[in-house]
Amino acid sequence: MTKNGHFKSQWAGSRSRRNRKRCAGSSIVETLMALSVFALFIGGGAQLMVAHRQMSDMARAHYVAANIAKNRIELIRTYGFAELSNFSEEDVLVDPSGYPNTSGNYRRSTEILSTGKDNLAELVVMVEIRDRKTLGFEGRNETIRTYVADYLSEESSVGSGVTADSAS
Secondary structure (H helix, E strand, C coil), X not given: CXXXXXXXXXXXXXXXXXXXXXXXXXXXXXXXXXXXXXXXXXXXXXXHHHHHHHXXXXXXXXXXXXXXXXXXXXXXXXXXXXXXXXXXXXXXXXXXXXXXXCCCCEEEEEEEEECXXXXXXXXXXXXXXXXXXXXXXCCCEEEEEEEEECCCCCCCCCCCCCCCCCCX
């Protein structure tokens, strides 16, 4: 007899042991399922972080390439129109600052194109980005085009119609 006044069965203890064994087995299965779901979330999060890092690196490389091209154009504009042909170049390896470097991750080409006019030229600067996996320069680049003009002085312009005497 128990404290409550009920009779205790001889099989009561064995049932509770069996139930405990079933519960223990199901808690291991539940734990493994929870761990597998957790591992899936962690794996997905890791893939997301890797993809974000790759996109961030690619955006940074394109930003640097655009700055290299822009700086090249600004440098060329500081010189005279007659010196434009001195800046033509093809496939020069440069570092992120735009300085020539044989181990650079960027390749710059500068073209000076004639427009058919004596005082106007088209300037094209293309900067290619080295692929980190293949170490080649396939497909990814930044190109900036602009026009450079040779400003005519008052003496060299014919028929301008404006003279020092008629300006008053």
